[in-house]
Structures are given as C-alpha cells and as structure tokens.
Amino acid sequence: MNKHITPAEAAALIPDRAIVSVSSSSGLGCPDLMLKAIGERFETTGHPRDLTTLHPIAAGDMSGIKGVDHIAKKGLLKKIIGGSYPSGPSSSEPPLIWQMIGGNEVAAYNIPSGILFDMHREAAAKRPGVLTKVGLDTFVDPEREGCAMNAAAEAEPVVKRIRFEGEDWLYFKAIAPQVAIIRATTTDERGNLTYEHEGAYLGGLDQALAARNNGGIVIAQVKRLAKEGSLKPHDVRIPGVLVDYIVVDPDQKQTTQTLYDPAISGEIFRPLDSFRVPEFNIQKVIARRVAQELQSGSAVNLGFGISANVPRILMEEGLHGAVTWVIEQGAVGGVPLLDFAFGCASNADAFMPSPYQFTYFQGAGFDASLLSFLEIGRDGSVNVSRLSFRPHVTAGAGGFVDITARAKKIVFSGMFNAGAKLGVGEGRLVIEKEGKLKKLVNAVEHVTFSGPRGIAQGQDITYVTERCVMKLTPDGLLLTEIAPGVDLEAHILDQSEFPLLVSDRLKVMDAALFHEAPVGLTLPAKARRVLGGAGHG
Structure with a gap:
C-alpha cells in the first residue's frame, strides 16, 4: 500500500x-502544511465542519508557523482543547483562535498538558479516564x-470533582480521536517514523495509539x-503499523523561525x-538571585520568562553542568534555548517523550522548578494563565499545573509591579x-498555582523580584530579603494590595547581584537520596 498522499x-x-x-x-x-490543507479545504468545500481538536501542548505560534x-x-x-494557545504582543492583532475564543464562536478549554496526554493514554487502553489530584484548587x-475559557465551554464541562477512597480527585473522561496528525523527520515506504531533525519527540506515539486503537x-x-x-x-520512534498516511513537506521548519539547527536535534554539540x-539589566539581577536557590546535583525544571535565563547565569559563573535542566517538551540536560526556540535545548543529554516527562513532573521526581508569575x-496563589485586559498575550498554562502540583520546591520570579522605571548598578537598585x-x-x-494547597502539601515556595524575596508561610507571605537602595515602606509594603509579613531577620540582598561583573556564585551540594515512604497524595 502506498501511504504517500x-x-x-x-x-x-x-x-x-471528527475529533482530531x-x-x-x-x-x-508543528504539522503546519497539514493544518493549512484542512483550512483550505474548508474554504473551498465547507468541510470538514464542527471539528473538535486536541492540542496537548500548543499548535503554531504566529511567528512564521501559523499552526492552529x-x-x-x-x-x-466547534470545540478546541489545548494545553496552551498562540500568543502575541499586546500591540499586535490577536491570533484568529483568540478572536474566536473571545467571540464565543468555539467552545475552548485549557487542560494541563500532562493531563491531556494522560487522556490520550487512557483512551488508547480503553480505560474510562484520568483520576488525578493535579489541578485541585486551580482554574x-x-x-x-x-478548564473552561469562555461561556460556550461552560455549557459542556470536561472535568468532575469526585470522592474516591475518602479523598477529593479530579476526573477527566478519556477522549478518543478519530484522527491523529503527527510529525516526524523521515518515513520509509511502510510509514516507520524517525525524528533525527526534531527538537523533541513530543507525544506523537501516544496520540497515534489513541487514534489507531x-x-x-x-x-x-x-x-x-x-x-x-x-x-x-532503534531509531524508529513510531512504527509504520500505526501510520496510515504520509504527507511530505520538504520545507517544514524545525521550530519557530528555525529551518534547521543540528544542535537542537542533538546531532552536534x-x-x-x-x-x-x-x-x-533588572531581569539578570532577578535571574541571578533565583540561581542562588539551586543546589548542585539537582534536576530542575525551567519555565518561560526571567527564569529561562538562569542556565546562562550558571554558565557565566563557571557552573554549567552543576544542574540538570528538564523541560516539558522532553529535553533532559544541555542548555535550554531562549526566545523563539524556547522548548528546545542544545547539547541535551537525552530526549524524553513529553507524556513521560509529565509523569516525572506530576509525581515530583525532580528537585525544583523555576517559573514566572503575572500576579501573586x-x-x-499565582496567576500565569489569564489577564482579562489582554487575553491573547497569555498563552494558557501549558504544563505549569502538572509541574507545580507536587513540586518539592518552586521559585517564582517576576517584576514586583508592572511599568516601574528602574535603574541598577553600583550594587543597588534605583526606583x-x-x-x-x-x-x-x-x-x-x-489561580494557576494554589497557595493554600502548597501549604497543605508542605511545598517550599519562594518569590523573587527585583526589590525583594518572599517565602510562603501558613501565616502569609513573609518578606525575607530586600534589595539595597530600596525603601521598605514606600517601595514594597505600600506597593502591595495586602499586608506583607516582615521577617525579624530581614536581610539585604547580596550587593554583588547588582554589579555587572559575575557574582562568584557557589551552589551547595544536594543531599544524597535515601529510601523513604513517599505519599501518593
């Protein structure tokens, strides 16, 4: 059978x-050529109509790869379920999908990426669905x-809260797709797929199994x-027995604004x-302070935003390799990339399929996560997933909820408020x-991260800004450090809508963070693992 069409x-x-x-x-x-062909067919014939599409991480990004x-x-x-959605600067025209979501023209849901992959796996095995604590007390x-993003979605819920074995759980019904559209680098005539030019395996195998089964x-x-x-x-990631049809796009981009970089796919270092x-600049000061929270020998997850620069901070300080970075797209180790190549890594140790990386995250097998915040x-609690006054700038939560659900240690970073005019240098911050x-x-x-649930689970939560460091305690947010040059009352306490607790041992942040030269960072060694009773909660 000729599968090439x-x-x-x-x-x-x-x-x-169809569910696609x-x-x-x-x-x-991103299988951009296939998505383009579906759109063109609809424009010409009016079909296919009323599709439900599933996008476990995201499809397209408005920067050369139109995607969804x-x-x-x-x-x-008719319905779209995504881990995240395309975003753009507030000055640009919103992506078409955001216009549809805002206009209530499509029922739209934001389900955490790991749970969406779990839903595929359960559908493939013909099990009823996903029972999880990931997402409790969040959106x-x-x-x-x-998970509903608009009124059209509220009419058809996708998640239930149930009691099981005396505990509260979230239940997501498995969704069986009629069509899976996946991507690889090479296929042979039988449909066997290899990924040698790809920056990640993502979840194509799980999606193919869900459709085929x-x-x-x-x-x-x-x-x-x-x-x-x-x-x-050994190079075949998806066997031909799972692949029905092949579409060739010799011009497919490796990732956003990148035709092909062999370091992204691990072919060279x-x-x-x-x-x-x-x-x-100010962002570098914050990233440096975040780096001081790390321990040598740790496996650390990394999110978008200021924290994405922390690997470069360690590199500048001569500490590259002291920490192993793990990102949701699947890269383990190496140097996570920035800007349009975010989600890829160069010089990686390994690539995990995304569904298994999320299993690692959901079960808190890693040591710490470095993430951003929009609001505290x-x-x-932390919001990274919605700002009503500029919705298309926030892309949704992606794997944030999976990652933070049980993470032992989380360091959130961001600017203390929005729009401040700041200066930095000579060992101090100038507001x-x-x-x-x-x-x-x-x-x-x-609520993308639940503070009360973090307290209940004993999670170690730190918030790092340019002017102070705070810790989450059962009594509230405790101010533990203040930047040199900052006035406690005027620049911190008066700039919060709620009272902050102030430590009776309030420290001044290291002045070296506010100098251009490297800070001489050292990382304490992570304690050795010992066998112990890990809960399932």
Missing part, C-alpha cells in the same frame, strides 16, 4: 464532527473554572521519504562560548518611578 488528499479524509488530535509545541514539531490559526474558522471548529478544578486514522507529516528497510529499528550571556495573591499596576493583589484573577 498529498496534503489535500489527506485533508479530504477528515470527516465532519494534533501533535506540536508551538512551532516545534489555519483552522480557526467559524464552522470548521482546572470545577469548583473554579473547570479506537478505529481512527493517523496522518504523519514528514520532511523526507526513505526506502523500505533503510531505517535503523555547540561550544559553550557560542551561547549568549544575558546583558546586565494574598494566599500565595525612579513606580509602576501603575500592582502584581501583589488580594485575589489573583486566575
């Missing part, structure tokens, strides 16, 4: 009202938004065709001096003009 022929295979699962993480691994916006058309999409919980079809977009029998079996060190609430928007608020708009 045109994009238009593949798009014609998708029936009306798409594998990508923004531009990374190819199919963001009224009548084509995922039906006692809050229940439930009578659906699997369409793979690839860069090139190879002769049957020419691929090494870059010299360390080829990585850009962050320029000296009186109870220590020239205060920002107009407070980020420490009585109640966050969207």
Whole structure:
C-alpha cells in the first residue's frame, strides 16, 4: 500500500464532527502544511465542519508557523482543547483562535498538558479516564473554572470533582480521536517514523495509539521519504503499523523561525562560548538571585520568562553542568534555548517523550522548578494563565499545573509591579518611578498555582523580584530579603494590595547581584537520596 498522499488528499479524509488530535509545541514539531490543507479545504468545500481538536501542548505560534490559526474558522471548529494557545504582543492583532475564543464562536478549554496526554493514554487502553489530584484548587478544578475559557465551554464541562477512597480527585473522561496528525523527520515506504531533525519527540506515539486503537486514522507529516528497510529499528520512534498516511513537506521548519539547527536535534554539540550571556539589566539581577536557590546535583525544571535565563547565569559563573535542566517538551540536560526556540535545548543529554516527562513532573521526581508569575495573591496563589485586559498575550498554562502540583520546591520570579522605571548598578537598585499596576493583589484573577494547597502539601515556595524575596508561610507571605537602595515602606509594603509579613531577620540582598561583573556564585551540594515512604497524595 502506498501511504504517500498529498496534503489535500489527506485533508479530504477528515470527516465532519471528527475529533482530531494534533501533535506540536508551538512551532516545534508543528504539522503546519497539514493544518493549512484542512483550512483550505474548508474554504473551498465547507468541510470538514464542527471539528473538535486536541492540542496537548500548543499548535503554531504566529511567528512564521501559523499552526492552529489555519483552522480557526467559524464552522470548521466547534470545540478546541489545548494545553496552551498562540500568543502575541499586546500591540499586535490577536491570533484568529483568540478572536474566536473571545467571540464565543468555539467552545475552548485549557487542560494541563500532562493531563491531556494522560487522556490520550487512557483512551488508547480503553480505560474510562484520568483520576488525578493535579489541578485541585486551580482554574482546572470545577469548583473554579473547570478548564473552561469562555461561556460556550461552560455549557459542556470536561472535568468532575469526585470522592474516591475518602479523598477529593479530579476526573477527566478519556477522549478518543478519530484522527491523529503527527510529525516526524523521515518515513520509509511502510510509514516507520524517525525524528533525527526534531527538537523533541513530543507525544506523537501516544496520540497515534489513541487514534489507531479506537478505529481512527493517523496522518504523519514528514520532511523526507526513505526506502523500505533503510531505517535503523532503534531509531524508529513510531512504527509504520500505526501510520496510515504520509504527507511530505520538504520545507517544514524545525521550530519557530528555525529551518534547521543540528544542535537542537542533538546531532552536534555547540561550544559553550557560542551561547549568549544575558546583558546586565533588572531581569539578570532577578535571574541571578533565583540561581542562588539551586543546589548542585539537582534536576530542575525551567519555565518561560526571567527564569529561562538562569542556565546562562550558571554558565557565566563557571557552573554549567552543576544542574540538570528538564523541560516539558522532553529535553533532559544541555542548555535550554531562549526566545523563539524556547522548548528546545542544545547539547541535551537525552530526549524524553513529553507524556513521560509529565509523569516525572506530576509525581515530583525532580528537585525544583523555576517559573514566572503575572500576579501573586494574598494566599500565595499565582496567576500565569489569564489577564482579562489582554487575553491573547497569555498563552494558557501549558504544563505549569502538572509541574507545580507536587513540586518539592518552586521559585517564582517576576517584576514586583508592572511599568516601574528602574535603574541598577553600583550594587543597588534605583526606583525612579513606580509602576501603575500592582502584581501583589488580594485575589489573583486566575489561580494557576494554589497557595493554600502548597501549604497543605508542605511545598517550599519562594518569590523573587527585583526589590525583594518572599517565602510562603501558613501565616502569609513573609518578606525575607530586600534589595539595597530600596525603601521598605514606600517601595514594597505600600506597593502591595495586602499586608506583607516582615521577617525579624530581614536581610539585604547580596550587593554583588547588582554589579555587572559575575557574582562568584557557589551552589551547595544536594543531599544524597535515601529510601523513604513517599505519599501518593
């Protein structure tokens, strides 16, 4: 059987009202040509109609890889379930999918990426669904938004809160796709797929199994065709028995604004001096202070934002390799990349399939996570997933909820308020003009991380800003450090909507953080692991 067909022929295979699962993480691994073909077919014929699409991480990013916006058309999409969505600067035109979500033209849900992968796995095994504590007391919980992003979604809930064995759990029903659209680098004539130019494996195997085991079809977009029998079996990530159709796009990009970089796919290693060190500014000061929270020998998750610069801080301080970075797209080790290549890593030790990386995160097998915040609430809760006054700038939560659900230690970083005019140098912070928007608020708009649940679980939670460091305690947020040059009352206490506790041992942040030269960072060694009773809660 010849599995190689045109994009238009593949798009014609998708029936009306189908559930379609798409594998990508923004531009990374995005089957953009296939999504374009589906959109073009709808424009020409009016079909397929009323699709439900699943995007466990995200599809497309509006920076050269249009992704989900190819199919963001009224009548084509009825329901969309994503780990995250394309975002853009507040000055730009919102992505088409955000216009549909805001206009209530599509029922839209934001389910944590790891749970979405779990839903595929349960569907593949024909089990009823996912029982999890991930997402309790966050926007995922039906006692809050229940993952719904608009009124159209509220009418059809995707999650229930239930009692099981005397405890509260969240239950997500498994979703069986009729079509899985995945991506790889190479296929042979039998449909065996290899990923040698890809920056991650993502979750294509789980998505293919979910479709195939439930009578659906699997369409793979690839860069090139190879002769049957020419691929090494150990290199094949998805066997041809799971692949029904092949679409070739010789021009597919490796990731956003990147046609192909062999260091992203682990084919070569870059010299360390080829990585850009962050320029000296306020964000670098914060990243340096975040780095002081680490221990040598740890496995540390890394999120988008200021914390993404921490690996470069360690590199500048001569500590590259002291920490192993683990990111949700699957890279383990190496140097996580920035900007448009975020989600990829150069010089990685290994690539884990994303569903298994999320299993690692959900079970708290790693040591710490470095993440950002948009808002911090009186109870220590954090919002990274929604700002109503600029919704298309916030992309959704992605794997944030999976990662923070049980993480032993979390360091949140960000600016203390928004819009402040700041200066830094000579060992001190200068606040020239205060920002107009407070980020420490009585109640966050969207609970992406639950402070009360963090306290109940004994999680170690730290918040690092340019002007202070705070810890979450059962009594509230405790101010533990203050930047040199900052006035406690005027610049911190008066800039919060709620009272902050002040430690009776309040320290001044290390002045070296506020100098351009390296700080001479040292990391204490992580304690050796010992066997002990780990709870399942």
